[in-house]
Amino acid sequence: MALTSGTRILTVAFAVSGTIHLVRPKTFEFIMPAWVPAHREVIIASGVAELALAAGLNVPATRRAAGWGSALLLAAVYPANVQMATDSLRTSSTPYKAAAFGRLPLQIPLIRSALRAARA
Template identity: 40%
Template sequence: MEPKRPSWGLVALSALFVLAGSLHFLRPEVFDGVVPPGTPMSARTATLLSGAAEILGGLGLLYPGTRPAARWGLLALLIAVFPANVFMAQQPEKFGLPAWALWTRLPLQPLLMWAVWRAGRR
């Protein structure tokens, strides 16, 4: 039996994570700046680890055999980076982005987690 091709939605979600993860390596200084103080590693290490996790998780969603592990990994990543999103929302002037946009994206995180949860099913 030939494996089922991933849906367009799954491919789009995968692409979102792979693109976001790639940006961590192409422009690490941008992501270093959003690592909140008190993070138990250097900002650069956090940037590179989260970028690698996004790429691996995004690619993992494409293959049925790795989809469940990718789901759990991406859910853990989304929980781990949430404090950085709150940090950004609390200091919008530091990041040159409108406060409304940074606060609006916080409730979108659970929606992204829901999408990952659904996509990660076998």
Template identity: 45%
Template sequence: MTTKRTPLTATALATLFAITGAIHFVRPAVFDPIVPRSLPGSSRSWTYGSGAAEWVLAAMVAHPRTRSIGGLLSAFFLLVVFPANVRTVRVLRRKPLPHRLVALVRLPLQAPLITLALRVGRDEAS
């Protein structure tokens, strides 16, 4: 029986989602203010839901049988949460400069993360 090694890109993406998913549960108050107000229900529910989604995506990307779809779903997820990242910049506009810089730097990082997720999905599909 041969086992397929997990590519470094998939490991990196799975690790990122596992860590950020955990932070949603450990420090939910960090994420609650950036949930768009137009969404129904409580911000905390969306915070926990997105953390759980990140754990599911981490598991999908980590497992060879679900890696392809996991990569594609990860790219979609990163697109869907982008408005929350934009909102973070507005929410933190009166915070100290380091907080604002982190929020601003996150915005352009979305593009390479989406590219990474698409690569994980595409590489596994071939």
């Protein structure tokens, strides 16, 4: 079965984000909630998971499991996105605030795409 456009977008998003997590983990340290232990290790693990899920979404035999895993990962990282939005309120940068808050509703179609891949 061919990839849907939503699954393609999710795959690209995970591939790009996973690569950045591994190459420049410091990029994500500031959005980590304080209650999460071992920030760098969690960031690296998240990047590895994103790359594995991107690959899994591209293979019909693993697409279902990768879809469920993608939905779970997106839900798991949502607190970091909320942290980023909350922290953005302390800045004077309107573009940063817009980006931080704009990420929150974007999770919904990504999770929906992951669930569609899981059910396909």
